[in-house]
Amino acid sequence: MSAIPTLLTRQLHYVCGKGGVGKSVVACALARALVRQGERVLLAQVSAPDSHGPLLEIGAVGPEVREAEPGLFVVDIDPHAAMKEYALMTLKFEALYRTVFENRLTKAFLRFVPSMNELTMQGKIWWHAVEHHFSRIVVDCPSTGHGIKLLRTAQVIADAAPVGPLADKTRKMAELVRDPTRTALHIVTLPEELPVNEAHDLVAEVKRTGVAPLGVAFVNQVLGSLFDDETRASLATVRAHAAGDAALLHLLEVAERRVDRERLERGQRARARDLGMPVIELPYLLQPRLARADVERLAGVVMEAP
Ligand SMILES: Nc1ncnc2c1ncn2[C@@H]1O[C@H](COP(=O)(O)OP(=O)(O)OP(=O)(O)O)[C@@H](O)[C@H]1O
Ligand SMILES: [Mg+2]
Helix, strand or coil: CCCHHHHCCCCEEEEECCCCCCHHHHHHHHHHHHHHCCCCEEEEEECCCCCHHHHHCCCCCCCCCEEEECCEEEEEECHHHHHHHHHHHHHCCHHHHHHHHCCHHHHHHHHCCCCHHHHHHHHHHHHHHHHCCCCEEEEECCCHHHHHHHHHHHHHHHHHCCCCCCHHHHHHHHHHHHCCCCEEEEEEECCCHHHHHHHHHHHHHHHHHCCCCEEEEEEEEECCCCCCHHHHHHHHHHHHCCCCCHHHHHHHHHHHHHHHHHHHHHHHHHHHHCCCCCEEEEECCCCCCCCHHHHHHHHHHHHHCC
């Protein structure tokens, strides 16, 4: 298992996981940690409602790469824009692009090629990685199928069409994504039973398909312990004396619920450590809506990881 600082020296970071577990928050925190280490970072979201803009307080993130602050570039990779750019890159000439891609029949056909969107987005990421000299690229993956589909596309297409205009580039893309010196697939989960089950499934799938080298398991929204053994024991003592005191009983109930929750959480945190990946636990931040200062705090946790 690589130490976390070594993993973070890789160029390409895919942040994967189920919907709502905190992929965008983790991607922003990771990007900020890397910028604070002096890297030139591209943070990419993939045709998502813009969550990076508000989290980092940098204004809207659009389809053009923009340096939002020194060292931090942001982009929203839109499949249609990316498809055109990718095709132009491959086919070289605008006229040829128009003939091939803006032909009504081709357009209809492309809609039925299920992987085309993923391929073009992957192509765009690859293009940034190779051509744009970003020392780090952080991709906030879509949650559909854990975001794995995006990563697998290049390989699937390279296998299916080993020759032809796309073959060379898709093969190089697939190689980059699989390269353990350049790419890391991070998994975000929560310290709860179902999300941890899903993280285990995802690890199994990544290993089975060999799609990309595994990186860090981020266990997000960890409550942590308010109660140690001693305070837990004193709760029982208090309960023995609380009979008839409604306010105290109410307070005890709240405390006992929290103790239960902490116990469940400890179990799931242990199961997350069994994923076989280095773990970074991120605290649950008690905010109605996370913003820049919260991202910075989480970035600090990432930077301190051993
Ligand atoms: N450590 C945390 N502490 C408190 N709230 C958090 C934390 N991490 C994430 N959240 C909140 O949880 C919600 C989901 O986070 P986020 O948008 O990053 O998830 P996501 O996995 O990107 O979701 P989606 O699959 O919809 O893209 C957000 O409201 C976010 O502010
Ligand atoms: Mg998101």
